[in-house]
Amino acid sequence: MSHPHDHGGTIFAAARQLGVTPAEISDFSASINPLGISPRVREALTGSIDDLVHYPDSSQLELKQALALHHDLAPDNFAVANGSTELIYNLPLLLPGKRALIISPSFSEYVHSLNQHGWQIRHLTLTAENNFAINLVELEQALAGGMDALYLCNPGNPNGALHPRGVIQHILGLCRAAGAFLVLDEAFMDFCEEASAKHLIVQSDNALLLRSMTKFFGIPGLRLGYAVGQPDLIRRLDALGGPWSVNTLAQAAGRAALQDREYLQSTRDLIERERQDLVRKLELIPQLKVYPSAVNYLLIEIRRGPTAGELGELLLRQRILIRDCSSFRGLSERFFRIAVRTQVENQRLLDSLGKIFGPND
Ligand SMILES: Cc1ncc(COP(=O)(O)O)c(C=O)c1O
Numbered sequence: 001m002s003h004p005h006d007h008g009g010t011i012f013a014a015a016r017q018l019g020v021t022p023a024e025i026s027d028f029s030a031s032i033n034p035l036g037i038s039p040r041v042r043e044a045l046t047g048s049i050d051d052l053v054h055y056p057d058s059s060q061l062e063l064k065q066a067l068a069l070h071h072d073l074a075p076d077n078f079a080v081a082n083g084s085t086e087l088i089y090n091l092p093l094l095l096p097g098k099r100a101l102i103i104s105p106s107f108s109e110y111v112h113s114l115n116q117h118g119w120q121i122r123h124l125t126l127t128a129e130n131n132f133a134i135n136l137v138e139l140e141q142a143l144a145g146g147m148d149a150l151y152l153c154n155p156g157n158p159n160g161a162l163h164p165r166g167v168i169q170h171i172l173g174l175c176r177a178a179g180a181f182l183v184l185d186e187a188f189m190d191f192c193e194e195a196s197a198k199h200l201i202v203q204s205d206n207a208l209l210l211r212s213m214t215k216f217f218g219i220p221g222l223r224l225g226y227a228v229g230q231p232d233l234i235r236r237l238d239a240l241g242g243p244w245s246v247n248t249l250a251q252a253a254g255r256a257a258l259q260d261r262e263y264l265q266s267t268r269d270l271i272e273r274e275r276q277d278l279v280r281k282l283e284l285i286p287q288l289k290v291y292p293s294a295v296n297y298l299l300i301e302i303r304r305g306p307t308a309g310e311l312g313e314l315l316l317r318q319r320i321l322i323r324d325c326s327s328f329r330g331l332s333e334r335f336f337r338i339a340v341r342t343q344v345e346n347q348r349l350l351d352s353l354g355k356i357f358g359p360n361d
Helices: 011-018 039-047 049-053 061-071 084-094 109-116 136-144 165-178 189-195 231-240 248-259 261-282 308-316 343-357
Strands: 078-081 099-104 120-125 149-153 181-185 207-212 225-228 288-290 297-302 335-339
Touching: 011 308, 039 049, 039 248, 049 248, 061 078, 061 248, 078 084, 078 231, 084 109, 084 181, 084 207, 084 225, 084 231, 099 109, 099 136, 109 120, 120 136, 136 165, 149 165, 165 181, 189 261, 225 231, 261 288, 261 297, 261 343, 308 335, 308 343
Parallel strands: 099 120, 099 149, 149 181, 181 207
Antiparallel strands: 078 225, 207 225, 288 297, 297 335
């Protein structure tokens, strides 16, 4: 059965289709840490099982304290949720107004959640030719059309482009001048934390930051995300999730994940090294164009050869999943996204792509 939400990470459906187990598939379609669950998180999960006889700690105090320490902010700057998607779905209830501008291509759930609440949506579509940079003059004009909210994902998904903090600061000013609220989604910022705008956002009463713990910490099946902002706004957002949306295991996992400095460092080192290696090797295939990325995924354009959908079919037969990006606004059937995975898996993908695209011409 098809689902209205179009995403990567459809590994269970692919496994059913191929008649194999999910473990036999290399999933490059969802951008998840290839190191898997950190040993400290695993320990925290198994060690918390007996706590499941109680309701979860609805204050999530220890997790908020761990987040505060990790980000050098205060516990009341954080609202924790059952994945950042829950926050995305609750936000339209909190935001005043009915008109949103979305910087696209981007995460499709912004549109779905705003639609549920009757918002009118406009898009400012960034182009591949410009490496997905934001034209600030165009943005100012678009905001002046009477926008109540601006949704921006940094680094961008599916393109991986990082907008520098100076640009975010400028955009915050544009939003303030236009009377628009900024929703800044930093779902993948753990991979380049130094570029985060968190300290700017907590000084603004017209902005909120969204972070996900599912990608960097490899726990999308557990669900954990949070918002960063001023305490008043955070309190109201927190209340929308109800008392127990973040279960005991997720809270324990979150605390342990933030304390695992070794995992944090080895993840950043691995992704940096493997991304550079993948880019270098992909660039040897002349039919492909790789877009610059600051994170753990790469957007690739097929200049000549099959469409991304056809390529996906060919790779699926080899038990490799990629993300066809043709459903993203501003991207054609020639774009696909891959996650950066371990060296062995990346090499498997490169070998398969090498066979499909033939010897260099
Ligand atoms: C840009 C972006 N934001 C938010 C999310 C939601 O993440 P989660 O709900 O797993 O925290 C995703 C998931 O793919 C994403 O790509």
